[in-house]
Amino acid sequence: MTNTQKHSHDVMEVCVLAGKIMLQSGGETYRVEDTMTRIAAAFGFHHSHSFVTPTGIIFSIDGEQSTKLIRVSDRTTDLTKVTIVNGISRRISGGELVVKDAYQELKEVEASELMFHPFIQICAAAIASGCFLIMFDGKWNDFIPAIIAGGIGFSSVMYLHNLVKLKFFAEFMGSAIIGLIAILFVHLGIGIDLDKIIIGSVMPLVPGLLITNAVRDLIAGHLVSGISKGAEAFLTAFAIGAGIAIVFTL
Known part of the structure; x- marks a missing residue:
């Protein structure tokens, strides 16, 4: 050479x-x-x-x-x-x-490992869940239930991502766990508005960056990349919705 x-x-x-x-x-x-x-x-x-x-x-x-x-x-x-x-x-x-x-x-x-420690990520997701609940006109009485449900759901997704290499399975199970916890809180009288608790808690799982990148790639003319990322974002959102739907049908 x-x-x-x-x-x-x-x-x-x-x-x-x-x-x-x-x-x-x-x-x-x-x-x-x-x-x-x-x-x-x-x-x-x-x-x-x-x-x-x-x-x-x-x-x-x-x-x-x-x-x-x-x-x-x-x-x-x-x-x-x-x-x-x-x-x-x-x-x-x-x-x-x-x-x-x-x-x-x-x-x-x-x-290098430059991402935040998993505990910090879970805490951030939990706090974000409570804040999303308030943003969607939820009641302050549901703030703590949303924090707990969002934190446990996000930690479940992180754990299952490392445990199971099946795409979208972690999001499906994480949203199902969030639905179960939200229903439990409302059933025990700790939570009030079931819909708002679930909506706020699943927001940290929503593939917002993936959707944004898909749109930007499409605008830039990268059709293969944009469509594939859009499909991945859609399937992720579908898995989240399916997890919640399964809980409600049980």
Whole structure:
């Protein structure tokens, strides 16, 4: 392998790694493609080509016979990593980082756990559930039941995501648990408005970012990505609704 070939190979590794981190962390596909091509251009390859879907990345550089393909199966929401990768991309464009240093920093970002501790996420979801209840004209008497139901439901979803790799199962079970807890509170006289408790408690499970990204991808002309993300958001919402419906039919 000549020095030129090795350099182009290293640049491809940097570009694909940056795209992988962004895609896994909830970045839009068009933004992932733009970041990869900008990094390649900063290193002297102005005719790179990238094709990104929610489950994979294909990247190539003109003059190279090889094409890099990776599959992305696990996706979450970690906008901190997206911001860091954007910062690294800007530093590369500004000539502050060479290929080796950029790759090393990206590997550190990939290996880091920048998301909040699960306990903090659960507490935030619980408080958000109570706040959503008030926002939807719920009564303050239902504030605590919504917090408890939302917190337990969100923690169930987090646990089941790690336990069962079946898509949408965690959301289905989480919403069913929320429905059962809400019914229990109302039955015991602790809660008053069953509908408002359930609505407020399931809101942290609603795929809001996924819906937003689907619309933005469609507007940007990425039809495959936009439609697939829209379908995923619809099925997630359907699973949440089905979980509640099952509880009411029992």
